[in-house]
Amino acid sequence: xxxxxxxxxxxxxxxxxxxxxxxxxxxxxxxxxxxxxxxxxxxxxxxxxxxxxxxxxxxxxxxxxxxxxxxxxxxxxxxxxxxxxxxxxxxxxxxxxxxxxxxxxxxxxxxxxxxxxxxxxxxxxxxxxxxxxxxxxxxxxxxxxxxxxxxxxxxxxxxxxxxxxxxxxxxxxxxxxxxxxxxxxxxxxxxxxxxxxxxxxxxxxxxxxxxxxxxxxxxxxxxxxxxxxxxxxxxxxxxxxxxxxxxxxxxxxxxxxxxxxxxxxxxxxxxxxxxxxxxxxxxxxxxxxxxxxxxxxxxxxxxxxxxxxxxxxxxxxxxx
Amino acid sequence: xxxxxxxxxxxxxxxxxxxxxxxxxxxxxxxxxxxxxxxxxxxxxxxxxxxxxxxxxxxxxxxxxxxxxxxxxxxxxxxxxxxxxxxxxxxxxxxxxxxxxxxxxxxxxxxxxxxxxxxxxxxxxxxxxxxxxxxxxxxxxxxxxxxxxxxxxxxxxxxxxxxxxxxxxxxxxxxxxxxxxxxxxxxxxxxxxxxxxxxxxxxxxxxxxxxxxxxxxxxxxxxxxxxxxxxxxxxxxxxxxxxxxxxxxxxxxxxxxxxxxxxxxxxxxxxxxxxxxxxxxxxxxxxxxxxxxxxxxxxxxxxxxxxxxxxxxxxxxxxxxxxxxxxxxxxxxxxxxxxxxxxxxxxxxxxxxxxxxxxxxxxxxx
Numbered sequence: 001x002x003x004x005x006x007x008x009x010x011x012x013x014x015x016x017x018x019x020x021x022x023x024x025x026x027x028x029x030x031x032x033x034x035x036x037x038x039x040x041x042x043x044x045x046x047x048x049x050x051x052x053x054x055x056x057x058x059x060x061x062x063x064x065x066x067x068x069x070x071x072x073x074x075x076x077x078x079x080x081x082x083x084x085x086x087x088x089x090x091x092x093x094x095x096x097x098x099x100x101x102x103x104x105x106x107x108x109x110x111x112x113x114x115x116x117x118x119x120x121x122x123x124x125x126x127x128x129x130x131x132x133x134x135x136x137x138x139x140x141x142x143x144x145x146x147x148x149x150x151x152x153x154x155x156x157x158x159x160x161x162x163x164x165x166x167x168x169x170x171x172x173x174x175x176x177x178x179x180x181x182x183x184x185x186x187x188x189x190x191x192x193x194x195x196x197x198x199x200x201x202x203x204x205x206x207x208x209x210x211x212x213x214x215x216x217x218x219x220x221x222x223x224x225x226x227x228x229x230x231x232x233x234x235x236x237x238x239x240x241x242x243x244x245x246x247x248x249x250x251x252x253x254x255x256x257x258x259x260x261x262x263x264x265x266x267x268x269x270x271x272x273x274x275x276x277x278x279x280x281x282x283x284x285x286x287x288x289x290x291x292x293x294x295x296x297x298x299x300x301x302x303x304x305x306x307x308x309x310x311x312x313x314x315x316x317x318x319x320x
Numbered sequence: 321x322x323x324x325x326x327x328x329x330x331x332x333x334x335x336x337x338x339x340x341x342x343x344x345x346x347x348x349x350x351x352x353x354x355x356x357x358x359x360x361x362x363x364x365x366x367x368x369x370x371x372x373x374x375x376x377x378x379x380x381x382x383x384x385x386x387x388x389x390x391x392x393x394x395x396x397x398x399x400x401x402x403x404x405x406x407x408x409x410x411x412x413x414x415x416x417x418x419x420x421x422x423x424x425x426x427x428x429x430x431x432x433x434x435x436x437x438x439x440x441x442x443x444x445x446x447x448x449x450x451x452x453x454x455x456x457x458x459x460x461x462x463x464x465x466x467x468x469x470x471x472x473x474x475x476x477x478x479x480x481x482x483x484x485x486x487x488x489x490x491x492x493x494x495x496x497x498x499x500x501x502x503x504x505x506x507x508x509x510x511x512x513x514x515x516x517x518x519x520x521x522x523x524x525x526x527x528x529x530x531x532x533x534x535x536x537x538x539x540x541x542x543x544x545x546x547x548x549x550x551x552x553x554x555x556x557x558x559x560x561x562x563x564x565x566x567x568x569x570x571x572x573x574x575x576x577x578x579x580x581x582x583x584x585x586x587x588x589x590x591x592x593x594x595x596x597x598x599x600x601x602x603x604x605x606x607x608x609x610x611x612x613x614x615x616x617x618x619x620x621x622x623x624x625x626x627x628x629x630x631x632x633x634x635x636x637x638x639x640x641x642x643x644x645x646x647x648x649x650x651x652x653x654x655x656x657x658x659x660x661x662x663x664x665x666x667x668x669x670x671x672x673x674x675x676x677x678x679x680x681x682x683x684x685x686x
Contacts, residue, residue: 037444037445040445041444041445041447041448041449042448042449042452043448141329141351141667207442208442208514210442211668283444284444284445285443285445285508286442286443286512286514287438287441287442287443287509287512287514287515287518288441288442288514288518289514289517289518290517290518290666290668290669291351291666291668292351292666293517293518
């Protein structure tokens with residue numbers, strides 16, 4: 001068979017594997033969150049559906065799949081349909097460049113980091129479209145807030161990554177992991193790591209930055225009017241984004257797949273799970289920031305620190 | 321030309337954080353509030369009118385449903401009012417039992433407040449921790465009275481049943497462990513920067529405005545006014561206990577939060593003293609089967625309920641049924657201060673403000 005066809009088949013198989021794995025992880029992430037938050041709150045989380053609630057995500061998926069699809073009468077139909085798609089697709093295609101192991105990735109882009117940042121920025125469109133199309137004041141307020149929050153914190157996300165990128169000297173994710181073969185970047189760049197954590201929490205709309213979905217304030221923010229599968233898309237997009245951000249953190253700060261004894265994929269998975277656990281822990285513990293305080297903190301606190309970090313890193317690299 | 325219009329946002333009767341069926345019509349410019357209309361009445365059940373048609377004894381369960389997070393307080397207020405109207409003195413032991421249970425109820429009501437207030441602002445774990453403690457208190461109520469929420473325990477003339485022997489050991493155990501629990505809640509909130517940012521300087525009301533609007537209870541004390549009916553006009557056996565009245569300074573959400581948390585600690589003190597001092601004796605004085613207070617007698621009795629001053633004004637015409645029963649619900653009066661508190665603030669602050677006034681719609685609408 002001509003090599004082109006073989007290559008295409010291999011890539012398709014890789015896509016299928018990664019896509020399937022991601023979908024499963026995202027689904028079971030919802031279960032994990034409910035269990036972990038439950039235990040932190042002195043209760044048990046889902047226990048009935050399957051042994052200790054393990055079949056809960058499947059039950060939830062089935063429910064959302066079979067739910068009636070409600071579209072508000074004044075809504076802008078095409079935009080309403082497209083918004084969840086525009087939210088979900090970028091979250092999934094970002095996985096194309098993430099290296100799970102030295103040779104296990106769908107594709108090897110020499111500008112991997114840039115690709116991921118660009119693609120996650122597209123997700124903001126989905127939120128803006130959702131709020132607009134719902135034609136409901138709550139949804140519009142939610143989507144305004146979310147859009148402003150997300151693109152502000154994307155800037156800080158990018159800035160916080162510049163530190164490790166300067167040390168690694170490349171945007172290629174595989175090369176960045178290799179550059180950490182002696183010391184992980186978290187040791188060289190603790191400030192950048194903290195900035196990244198905060199920016200990532202804001203980027204994925206998690207507590208304490210979950211104002212756009214603050215149920216106690218805006219009912220459900222930009223996805224108030226969504227039900228059934230469309231809502232499921234938004235939900236999956238949020239969790240898929242969490243995993244992407246966890247993957248970026250582990251590749252850029254924690255040495256990606258490196259680790260003794262166990263295969264690289266397992267280490268990668270463990271590191272990503274550590275971040276997810278941290279996100280879940282934050283959700284159980286912290287109250288929510290008010291919108292203006294959030295923006296204040298971003299532009300007046302994080303931005304200067306990020307710039308200082310870049311300048312500092314540059315100086316150190318120049319002097320050493 | 322570009323022109324801006326006010327946005328009218330309806331935080332309707334069904335809303336996750338308006339603590340019941342409260343409707344707020346907010347006029348917004350962007351996210352800043354320029355006007356608030358409070359619409360109430362969605363829970364009006366005509367309690368006061370019902371009181372005119374039933375004998376005094378039969379009204380006690382209706383008082384449970386006023387402030388449904390603190391049923392015993394409302395029971396106490398009504399029962400004391402009828403007793404004063406008819407010149408009935410309940411026995412000492414009954415008074416002590418009433419005070420002990422009412423202070424437990426105060427703690428339970430404040431736990432509901434803290435849990436829901438924290439959850440409104442995002443800290444969902446505090447909600448579950450508070451309700452864990454509340455479960456212990458509700459177990460006490462079930463042990464003593466048979467009910468958890470709408471308790472209907474106090475009677476005109478005393479209490480119908482005694483504290484069972486197994487209550488005392490468990491109560492002392494609760495009193496030992498509860499202060500540590502309060503520390504847990506404070507660990508999650510009081511020094512948390514995010515909590516401080518959300519509550520300090522938010523929804524401020526000055527002492528003058530608070531007094532002008534008739535604010536009472538922890539909301540008034542948060543503004544620095546040291547007025548607690550248990551100290552100013554002691555009723556029942558409160559004059560025998562030593563306790564402090566916590567007050568705030570600035571009248572913001574944080575001060576009202578601290579006042580209520582401190583009040584929980586003071587309630588523990590009162591319960592301790594109550595359990596130590598409780599005398600033996602009867603539980604009920606003899607009250608005629610058909611209670612007919614003197615014609616023309618009218619009385620206004622007020623107590624310090626968890627939400628503020630709960631007052632009962634009863635006019636008697638000599639018959640078995642009151643001629644007029646008026647309930648001064650603290651939440652009804654406290655709610656008036658909401659528009660003033662949130663003027664110029666952001667939408668997110670409305671949620672914090674409602675939580676800090678601690679509104680229960682049962683009392684507002686009756």
